[in-house]
Amino acid sequence: MTDVNALQYTAEHEWIATEADVVTIGITDYAADQLGDVVFVDLPAVGTEVKAGETMGEIESTKSVSELYAPVTGEVVEVNEAVDADPALVNSSPFEQAWLVKVRVTGEVTGLLDRAAYEALTGAGS
């Protein structure tokens, strides 16, 4: 089980796990709940240069379309093929099986939230 307190977050509901210069990115359980059943994910290919704050993909649920923003600047080094094959993993396992991409960070990382700040934002735990 992932320790959600060890993760960082964005106000756009991505979570980020950092290991050396590579970050793993997913979307939070809160976001997955709000979306409803995820039926399609469109993720950047390995090798894509992503830029913090810019769109890097899309997540479609039965009734909505969401843009996925890159929380950091860098190069995509791995994409979770399991989520492409079974997008429902985003709902069932947002912090474990449904990580989305790994990015090798090349720029400065700023503006991320800790768990307490993220919960304050979503009203969770209040």
Added chain:
Amino acid sequence: MTTSTSDSQAGGSGSGPQGSLRETPLRAEHERLGATFTDFGGWWMPVRYSSDIAEHHAVRSAAGLFDISHMGEIMVRGTDAGAFLDYALAGRLSAVSVGRAKYSMILTPEGGIIDDLVLYRLADDEFLVIANAANRENVAAALSERIGQFEATVTDESDSYALIALQGPVAVRILDEAVAAGAITELGMPLAEVKNYALTDAFFTPGEVAVDDRAQTDHKFTPGEDRAGAEATPLLLARTGYTGEDGFELYVGAEHAAALWRTLLTTGEPHGLVPAGLAARDTLRLEAGMPLYGHELSADIVPAQAGLGRIIPRDKGDFVGRPALEERPGARVLIGLVAHGRRAGRAGYALYDGETEVGQITSGALSPTLGHPVALAYVNPAVAEPGTALTMDVRGNRIPATVTTPPFYRRKK
């Protein structure tokens, strides 16, 4: 991640209604069941309880229970009720037998659609008109304005009624059990004899269901228990619905809504009944090719464009909206679209024939039952022929799609 939604049913956030949203008598039931809510046409409505797709499949394979108390109930009474509705609406309502239902529309004087309606003839001189939630006031006002010399009255009684839809292949079995248990009594006819688009009177006897919370205790309400002394309340059972499945819509006094909801859920659970929200309702109706007001229907659309010209009898006399009978050369017409893959076209997306824009999607989703994208769209008549190949502009990507005739899904009889 930011969410852009294609319509008002998609959202759902926070733990309470914002501003002055209307609530149904079942709000506490939905909260108890863990529903996600959304603002739908000014109402605080359950969008899902567990999963949109699971609720959708339950309705196709077993049954789903929907709170649709946001719909408007407008009574039209009087010796001229039938003749008045013939004039005020697009259909011939005077020809509807007592105990039968009819789909119709109320049109603007120019023929545009103010709302689509289901009407039940309760008596020779009494009709129940079901309007969409957001249009209820408009419909009541338009009807009242049209009374003129007719001997008829129009009253909006929406706040007095709750409306629960029990939809799915096992719906009739669940109601049979509620009858066997004594929760539903005094049916005008056996359920099996209530045909599609027909209705019957009955009574519902609330049990001691409103007090216990099944989520908190081991106690399960058994239909029929603790019923001694409980008063029976009128119940209208109509074999109508909006999902493409067999099913019933049940009208009951608002104060008895929670008891009826719990009775049906408890009776139906062993048969696979689940509470179902607006998200499932929307994908179900889309698969069944049913138009939704505000998407496929509006004051700018005449019935023939929506493929619903048949609701106006050819030899109809004077009625409000008579221009709806006239041909409108070149007007866009409603079609179905199917595509491969998992990427759905959604409301507002443009359609192309080669490089020429030829129409726009009004509703679209990845069909849970069929496993591929389906959509309803208005297109130029030149590309409306089934089999025509078009492309959908899905946020900058062109996805091939084929024109088809709705419905996309038809239940096996």
